[in-house]
Amino acid sequence: MARSALLVLADGRFPAGGHAHSGGAEEAVKAGRVTGAESLAAFCRGRLHTAGLVAAALAAAAALAADPVALDAAADARTPSPALRLAARKLGRQLTRAARATWPSGELDALAREFPKGAHQPVVLGLAARAAGLGALDAAYCAAYESVSAPASATVRLLSLDPFDATAVLARLAPEMDLVADRAVEAARRVGDQGVDALPAASAPLLEIGAQAHAAWAVRLFAS
Structure with missing residues (x-):
């Protein structure tokens, strides 16, 4: 059942x-940084x-039952752009x-009460994975895949x-997604002893800058 x-x-x-988000691809296309398959x-x-x-590390940590409130704060700290937050x-x-509609869960209900305007997506993803009977590696794979499938589709x-x-x-x-998922789970397993500071804080300044520029566009195809 878990695999399904x-x-x-x-x-x-x-x-x-x-489907409404491009993962930064729309701004990158307009800026000329993505022009075809190779640059994509x-x-x-x-x-x-x-x-x-x-995102994969946050999702894995949530799937391992780390404190979602602390994880949400960690996600905020790792997302400098207000538009991306x-x-x-x-x-x-x-x-x-x-x-919640697909896999009813008390943990998801509690998260919805704690964050009525929404918790960070990777944190929710990890709890959704738990509710679906999935593990930390599954959650990490979902997050890693989403990080590249959204720009590709857009x-x-x-x-x-x-x-x-x-x-x-x-x-x-795919081989690099395997690597990222494994690294994410390894970091997530250290949260119990070291706290959220054990999670990676890899920076992508151009994505952050591009997101702020994109948010100011009067007309755009995607929300982000």
Whole structure:
């Protein structure tokens, strides 16, 4: 059952709001940093090893039953951009709604009461994984995959990129997703002894700057 639940949680059609977010790809396309499959691969690789690693570690820690309030504060501290913090909480609120309907859980109910406007999405993802009977590595894989699948999917729409090429980018990143998921779980397991400071704080300044610029656009296709 857990393996099937992982497929449901990681499915891009799961109603968690991710389809409305480009993971920074829309701003990167307009800035000329993503122009095709090769530059998309570089963008996704950078995002995977920075924002993706942080999200995967937070999700893994939540799946291991670390304090979600402390994890949410840790997510805030690792997200300098107000626009990205807002996007993460909107995604977290939508994921909370979807997960509570799919896998009813007292922990998810308590999180919804604690954060009525939404907790950070990776924290919710970890608790959703727990509710679905999944483990820390499953949660880390979901977060790592989301960090690259959102830009890849968005770029198909933004550049009319061949979907086969976008999917090939994701497939070729698979070994690195394995590495990131393993690193995330290793860090998450140290939270019990060392606190949230054990979690990675990999920085992606251009993503943060780009998010702030994107948030000010009068017209945009994606929310972030």
